[in-house]
Amino acid sequence: MHDLHTTVAAWYARHARDLPWRRPGTTPWGVLVSEVMSQQTPVARVAPVWEQWMERWPRPADLAAASPADVLRAWHGLGYPRRALRLRECAAAVAGRFAGEVPEGEEELRSLPGVGDYTAAAVASFAHGRRALVLDTNVRRVLTRVSEGRALPPPALTVAERAHAAGLLPADPALAVRWNEGVMELGALVCTARSPRCPQCPLADRCRWRLAGSPPDADAPRRRTQAWHGTDRQARGRVMARLRALPDGASLAEEELLAGLTAADPQQPQRALAGLLADGLVGQPAPGRYALPS
DNA sequence: GAGACGTGGGG
DNA sequence: TCCCCAAGTCT
Numbered sequence: 001m002h003d004l005h006t007t008v009a010a011w012y013a014r015h016a017r018d019l020p021w022r023r024p025g026t027t028p029w030g031v032l033v034s035e036v037m038s039q040q041t042p043v044a045r046v047a048p049v050w051e052q053w054m055e056r057w058p059r060p061a062d063l064a065a066a067s068p069a070d071v072l073r074a075w076h077g078l079g080y081p082r083r084a085l086r087l088r089e090c091a092a093a094v095a096g097r098f099a100g101e102v103p104e105g106e107e108e109l110r111s112l113p114g115v116g117d118y119t120a121a122a123v124a125s126f127a128h129g130r131r132a133l134v135l136d137t138n139v140r141r142v143l144t145r146v147s148e149g150r151a152l153p154p155p156a157l158t159v160a161e162r163a164h165a166a167g168l169l170p171a172d173p174a175l176a177v178r179w180n181e182g183v184m185e186l187g188a189l190v191c192t193a194r195s196p197r198c199p200q201c202p203l204a205d206r207c208r209w210r211l212a213g214s215p216p217d218a219d220a221p222r223r224r225t226q227a228w229h230g231t232d233r234q235a236r237g238r239v240m241a242r243l244r245a246l247p248d249g250a251s252l253a254e255e256e257l258l259a260g261l262t263a264a265d266p267q268q269p270q271r272a273l274a275g276l277l278a279d280g281l282v283g284q285p286a287p288g289r290y291a292l293p294s
Numbered sequence: 295g296a297g298a299c300g301t302g303g304g305g
Numbered sequence: 306t307c308c309c310c311a312a313g314t315c316t
Contacts, residue, residue: 039312040301040313041302043312077300077301080300081299086315116314119312188312233298233299234300
Protein backbone atom coordinates (compact mmCIF):
# COMPACT_ATOMS: atom_id res chain seq x y z
CA MET A 1 0.00 0.00 0.00
CA HIS A 2 1.72 3.11 -1.22
CA ASP A 3 1.17 6.71 -0.42
CA LEU A 4 -1.64 8.24 -2.46
CA HIS A 5 0.60 10.65 -4.34
CA THR A 6 3.26 8.08 -5.07
CA THR A 7 0.66 5.66 -6.36
CA VAL A 8 -0.89 8.18 -8.71
CA ALA A 9 2.49 9.41 -9.94
CA ALA A 10 3.61 5.86 -10.65
CA TRP A 11 0.40 5.11 -12.52
CA TYR A 12 0.79 8.30 -14.57
CA ALA A 13 4.39 7.54 -15.46
CA ARG A 14 3.22 4.25 -16.93
CA HIS A 15 -0.10 5.14 -18.51
CA ALA A 16 -0.06 8.79 -19.53
CA ARG A 17 -1.15 9.42 -23.11
CA ASP A 18 1.37 10.74 -25.57
CA LEU A 19 -0.50 13.98 -26.24
CA PRO A 20 1.29 16.38 -28.59
CA TRP A 21 1.41 19.22 -26.08
CA ARG A 22 3.10 16.96 -23.54
CA ARG A 23 6.10 16.50 -25.77
CA PRO A 24 9.42 18.18 -24.94
CA GLY A 25 9.77 21.61 -26.44
CA THR A 26 6.15 22.64 -26.10
CA THR A 27 5.99 26.30 -25.18
CA PRO A 28 3.82 27.76 -22.40
CA TRP A 29 1.73 29.30 -25.17
CA GLY A 30 1.27 25.86 -26.69
CA VAL A 31 0.05 24.57 -23.35
CA LEU A 32 -2.36 27.47 -23.00
CA VAL A 33 -3.75 26.81 -26.48
CA SER A 34 -4.24 23.13 -25.66
CA GLU A 35 -6.11 23.98 -22.49
CA VAL A 36 -8.48 26.40 -24.17
CA MET A 37 -9.16 23.96 -26.99
CA SER A 38 -9.86 21.23 -24.46
CA GLN A 39 -12.54 23.19 -22.63
CA GLN A 40 -15.65 21.03 -23.06
CA THR A 41 -14.10 19.26 -26.02
CA PRO A 42 -12.73 15.68 -26.10
CA VAL A 43 -8.94 15.65 -26.08
CA ALA A 44 -8.77 13.15 -28.95
CA ARG A 45 -10.49 15.69 -31.17
CA VAL A 46 -8.22 18.50 -30.02
CA ALA A 47 -4.88 16.84 -30.71
CA PRO A 48 -4.79 17.02 -34.54
CA VAL A 49 -6.21 20.54 -34.58
CA TRP A 50 -3.64 21.67 -32.02
CA GLU A 51 -0.75 20.34 -34.11
CA GLN A 52 -1.82 22.18 -37.24
CA TRP A 53 -2.68 25.26 -35.25
CA MET A 54 0.71 25.50 -33.54
CA GLU A 55 2.55 24.91 -36.78
CA ARG A 56 0.62 27.71 -38.42
CA TRP A 57 0.62 30.15 -35.49
CA PRO A 58 3.48 29.18 -33.16
CA ARG A 59 3.63 32.40 -31.16
CA PRO A 60 0.95 34.64 -29.67
CA ALA A 61 1.84 37.41 -32.13
CA ASP A 62 1.23 35.04 -35.04
CA LEU A 63 -2.27 34.22 -33.91
CA ALA A 64 -3.03 37.83 -33.06
CA ALA A 65 -2.16 38.77 -36.63
CA ALA A 66 -4.42 36.13 -38.18
CA SER A 67 -7.88 37.01 -39.45
CA PRO A 68 -10.89 35.89 -37.39
CA ALA A 69 -12.14 34.03 -40.47
CA ASP A 70 -8.97 31.93 -40.72
CA VAL A 71 -9.02 31.30 -36.99
CA LEU A 72 -12.65 30.19 -37.08
CA ARG A 73 -12.07 27.88 -40.01
CA ALA A 74 -9.06 26.32 -38.28
CA TRP A 75 -11.22 25.81 -35.21
CA HIS A 76 -13.56 23.58 -37.19
CA GLY A 77 -14.80 20.59 -35.24
CA LEU A 78 -13.99 21.82 -31.76
CA GLY A 79 -17.28 23.56 -31.07
CA TYR A 80 -18.01 26.73 -29.11
CA PRO A 81 -16.37 28.97 -31.73
CA ARG A 82 -16.44 31.95 -29.38
CA ARG A 83 -13.49 30.27 -27.72
CA ALA A 84 -11.52 30.67 -30.96
CA LEU A 85 -12.17 34.40 -31.00
CA ARG A 86 -11.27 34.71 -27.33
CA LEU A 87 -8.07 32.75 -27.90
CA ARG A 88 -7.11 35.21 -30.61
CA GLU A 89 -7.82 38.09 -28.23
CA CYS A 90 -5.83 36.26 -25.61
CA ALA A 91 -2.93 36.03 -28.03
CA ALA A 92 -3.11 39.77 -28.62
CA ALA A 93 -3.13 40.40 -24.88
CA VAL A 94 -0.11 38.17 -24.29
CA ALA A 95 1.75 39.71 -27.22
CA GLY A 96 0.89 43.21 -26.04
CA ARG A 97 0.59 43.38 -22.27
CA PHE A 98 3.02 40.57 -21.55
CA ALA A 99 5.63 41.04 -24.27
CA GLY A 100 4.76 37.72 -25.86
CA GLU A 101 5.40 35.66 -22.73
CA VAL A 102 2.57 33.72 -21.11
CA PRO A 103 2.32 35.01 -17.52
CA GLU A 104 3.08 32.58 -14.70
CA GLY A 105 0.76 33.83 -11.99
CA GLU A 106 -2.83 32.64 -11.85
CA GLU A 107 -4.08 36.16 -11.25
CA GLU A 108 -2.50 37.48 -14.44
CA LEU A 109 -3.52 34.39 -16.35
CA ARG A 110 -7.12 34.87 -15.30
CA SER A 111 -7.03 38.38 -16.70
CA LEU A 112 -6.70 36.88 -20.19
CA PRO A 113 -9.80 36.36 -22.38
CA GLY A 114 -11.13 32.82 -22.17
CA VAL A 115 -8.97 31.92 -19.19
CA GLY A 116 -10.92 31.10 -16.03
CA ASP A 117 -10.01 29.40 -12.76
CA TYR A 118 -9.34 25.99 -14.25
CA THR A 119 -7.27 27.11 -17.21
CA ALA A 120 -5.25 29.58 -15.16
CA ALA A 121 -4.33 26.85 -12.68
CA ALA A 122 -3.60 24.35 -15.44
CA VAL A 123 -1.27 26.71 -17.28
CA ALA A 124 0.48 27.79 -14.08
CA SER A 125 1.03 24.14 -13.20
CA PHE A 126 1.62 22.39 -16.53
CA ALA A 127 3.37 25.18 -18.43
CA HIS A 128 5.30 26.81 -15.60
CA GLY A 129 5.71 24.06 -13.03
CA ARG A 130 3.96 26.08 -10.38
CA ARG A 131 1.99 24.79 -7.43
CA ALA A 132 -1.63 25.45 -8.36
CA LEU A 133 -4.96 23.85 -7.55
CA VAL A 134 -6.12 22.27 -10.79
CA LEU A 135 -9.76 21.33 -10.30
CA ASP A 136 -11.44 20.18 -13.46
CA THR A 137 -14.30 17.75 -13.85
CA ASN A 138 -11.91 14.77 -13.92
CA VAL A 139 -10.18 15.67 -10.68
CA ARG A 140 -13.48 16.42 -9.00
CA ARG A 141 -14.90 13.05 -10.02
CA VAL A 142 -11.85 11.11 -8.80
CA LEU A 143 -11.78 12.89 -5.44
CA THR A 144 -15.53 12.55 -4.97
CA ARG A 145 -15.34 8.81 -5.51
CA VAL A 146 -12.16 8.09 -3.58
CA SER A 147 -12.84 10.35 -0.61
CA GLU A 148 -16.58 10.92 -0.50
CA GLY A 149 -17.75 7.57 -1.74
CA ARG A 150 -20.21 9.16 -4.14
CA ALA A 151 -20.51 8.43 -7.85
CA LEU A 152 -20.40 11.98 -9.13
CA PRO A 153 -19.49 15.43 -7.84
CA PRO A 154 -22.20 18.05 -7.32
CA PRO A 155 -23.10 20.16 -10.39
CA ALA A 156 -21.18 23.17 -9.12
CA LEU A 157 -17.82 23.25 -7.35
CA THR A 158 -18.35 23.60 -3.58
CA VAL A 159 -16.10 25.21 -0.98
CA ALA A 160 -15.80 21.82 0.71
CA GLU A 161 -14.50 20.26 -2.47
CA ARG A 162 -12.01 23.04 -2.95
CA ALA A 163 -10.78 22.75 0.61
CA HIS A 164 -10.44 19.01 0.38
CA ALA A 165 -8.53 19.21 -2.90
CA ALA A 166 -6.30 21.94 -1.50
CA GLY A 167 -5.41 19.70 1.43
CA LEU A 168 -4.33 16.98 -0.98
CA LEU A 169 -2.09 19.21 -3.09
CA PRO A 170 1.59 18.52 -2.33
CA ALA A 171 3.55 21.45 -0.95
CA ASP A 172 6.42 20.89 -3.34
CA PRO A 173 5.69 22.47 -6.75
CA ALA A 174 7.13 19.62 -8.81
CA LEU A 175 5.16 17.05 -6.84
CA ALA A 176 2.04 19.19 -7.11
CA VAL A 177 2.39 19.23 -10.91
CA ARG A 178 2.73 15.46 -11.00
CA TRP A 179 -0.27 15.07 -8.75
CA ASN A 180 -2.38 17.39 -10.88
CA GLU A 181 -1.60 15.69 -14.15
CA GLY A 182 -1.85 12.24 -12.59
CA VAL A 183 -5.29 12.69 -11.05
CA MET A 184 -6.59 14.40 -14.18
CA GLU A 185 -5.36 11.61 -16.40
CA LEU A 186 -6.74 8.98 -14.06
CA GLY A 187 -10.14 10.63 -14.29
CA ALA A 188 -9.91 10.83 -18.06
CA LEU A 189 -8.77 7.26 -18.69
CA VAL A 190 -9.92 5.10 -15.77
CA CYS A 191 -12.24 6.87 -13.38
CA THR A 192 -14.57 7.94 -16.18
CA ALA A 193 -18.09 9.26 -15.75
CA ARG A 194 -19.98 6.47 -17.46
CA SER A 195 -18.14 3.15 -17.33
CA PRO A 196 -15.25 3.44 -14.90
CA ARG A 197 -12.52 0.83 -15.28
CA CYS A 198 -12.19 0.12 -11.59
CA PRO A 199 -10.27 -3.15 -12.03
CA GLN A 200 -7.50 -1.12 -13.65
CA CYS A 201 -7.52 1.63 -11.08
CA PRO A 202 -4.47 2.04 -8.84
CA LEU A 203 -6.72 3.52 -6.16
CA ALA A 204 -9.36 0.77 -6.19
CA ASP A 205 -8.18 -0.62 -2.87
CA ARG A 206 -8.78 2.66 -1.10
CA CYS A 207 -11.69 4.13 -3.05
CA ARG A 208 -14.68 4.68 -0.77
CA TRP A 209 -17.07 4.49 -3.70
CA ARG A 210 -15.58 1.23 -4.95
CA LEU A 211 -15.44 -0.21 -1.44
CA ALA A 212 -19.13 0.62 -1.01
CA GLY A 213 -19.99 -1.36 -4.12
CA SER A 214 -20.00 1.54 -6.57
CA PRO A 215 -23.50 2.72 -5.73
CA PRO A 216 -25.18 4.63 -8.57
CA ASP A 217 -25.69 8.32 -8.11
CA ALA A 218 -27.33 8.59 -4.69
CA ASP A 219 -29.75 11.47 -5.04
CA ALA A 220 -27.39 14.18 -6.10
CA PRO A 221 -29.35 16.55 -8.32
CA ARG A 222 -28.00 15.93 -11.78
CA ARG A 223 -27.47 18.61 -14.29
CA ARG A 224 -30.50 19.00 -16.47
CA THR A 225 -30.02 17.24 -19.76
CA GLN A 226 -28.59 19.64 -22.26
CA ALA A 227 -31.32 21.08 -24.42
CA TRP A 228 -30.47 20.87 -28.06
CA HIS A 229 -33.08 20.04 -30.69
CA GLY A 230 -34.76 23.16 -31.93
CA THR A 231 -32.60 25.44 -29.84
CA ASP A 232 -30.93 28.66 -30.87
CA ARG A 233 -27.64 26.94 -30.32
CA GLN A 234 -28.39 24.39 -32.97
CA ALA A 235 -29.43 27.12 -35.38
CA ARG A 236 -26.25 29.07 -34.66
CA GLY A 237 -24.20 25.98 -35.34
CA ARG A 238 -25.85 25.50 -38.71
CA VAL A 239 -25.29 29.09 -39.73
CA MET A 240 -21.64 28.89 -38.76
CA ALA A 241 -21.22 25.63 -40.67
CA ARG A 242 -22.53 27.27 -43.81
CA LEU A 243 -20.23 30.26 -43.45
CA ARG A 244 -17.18 28.11 -42.75
CA ALA A 245 -17.88 26.12 -45.90
CA LEU A 246 -17.87 29.27 -48.04
CA PRO A 247 -14.88 29.81 -50.36
CA ASP A 248 -12.53 32.52 -49.16
CA GLY A 249 -13.95 35.93 -49.97
CA ALA A 250 -17.46 34.67 -50.72
CA SER A 251 -20.55 35.85 -48.90
CA LEU A 252 -24.24 35.05 -48.68
CA ALA A 253 -27.41 37.10 -48.61
CA GLU A 254 -29.60 36.58 -45.56
CA GLU A 255 -32.17 34.52 -47.49
CA GLU A 256 -29.47 32.17 -48.77
CA LEU A 257 -27.77 31.91 -45.43
CA LEU A 258 -30.95 31.11 -43.52
CA ALA A 259 -32.71 29.04 -46.18
CA GLY A 260 -33.98 25.76 -44.84
CA LEU A 261 -33.30 26.65 -41.24
CA THR A 262 -36.96 27.12 -40.42
CA ALA A 263 -37.80 25.91 -36.94
CA ALA A 264 -40.85 25.71 -34.71
CA ASP A 265 -40.18 29.34 -33.99
CA PRO A 266 -40.04 31.17 -37.35
CA GLN A 267 -38.00 33.94 -35.75
CA GLN A 268 -35.24 31.60 -34.68
CA PRO A 269 -32.95 31.72 -37.73
CA GLN A 270 -32.86 35.50 -37.70
CA ARG A 271 -32.39 35.53 -33.95
CA ALA A 272 -29.47 33.17 -34.34
CA LEU A 273 -27.89 35.35 -37.00
CA ALA A 274 -28.35 38.47 -34.89
CA GLY A 275 -26.71 36.74 -31.96
CA LEU A 276 -23.76 35.60 -34.05
CA LEU A 277 -23.33 39.12 -35.40
CA ALA A 278 -23.37 40.49 -31.86
CA ASP A 279 -20.80 37.91 -30.80
CA GLY A 280 -18.49 38.85 -33.64
CA LEU A 281 -18.76 35.38 -35.16
CA VAL A 282 -20.33 36.70 -38.36
CA GLY A 283 -19.25 39.66 -40.43
CA GLN A 284 -20.96 41.81 -43.07
CA PRO A 285 -18.54 42.42 -45.94
CA ALA A 286 -21.27 44.51 -47.57
CA PRO A 287 -24.78 45.62 -46.63
CA GLY A 288 -27.04 42.55 -46.56
CA ARG A 289 -24.15 40.18 -47.21
CA TYR A 290 -22.80 37.76 -44.61
CA ALA A 291 -19.53 35.87 -44.18
CA LEU A 292 -17.06 34.91 -41.52
CA PRO A 293 -15.64 38.05 -39.87
CA SER A 294 -12.57 39.45 -41.58
C1' DG B 295 -26.20 31.30 -9.52
C1' DA B 296 -28.65 29.80 -13.44
C1' DG B 297 -28.40 29.69 -18.34
C1' DA B 298 -26.16 30.21 -22.77
C1' DC B 299 -22.84 28.50 -25.57
C1' DG B 300 -21.10 23.58 -30.61
C1' DT B 301 -19.65 19.49 -32.25
C1' DG B 302 -18.93 14.77 -33.50
C1' DG B 303 -18.00 10.17 -31.49
C1' DG B 304 -19.33 6.25 -28.37
C1' DG B 305 -22.62 3.20 -26.08
C1' DT C 306 -31.59 5.86 -33.81
C1' DC C 307 -31.18 8.49 -29.74
C1' DC C 308 -29.02 9.99 -25.70
C1' DC C 309 -25.03 11.60 -23.29
C1' DC C 310 -21.66 13.73 -23.26
C1' DA C 311 -15.98 16.21 -23.03
C1' DA C 312 -9.62 19.38 -19.59
C1' DG C 313 -15.18 25.62 -18.71
C1' DT C 314 -16.04 30.54 -19.27
C1' DC C 315 -18.85 34.41 -19.32
C1' DT C 316 -22.92 37.15 -18.26
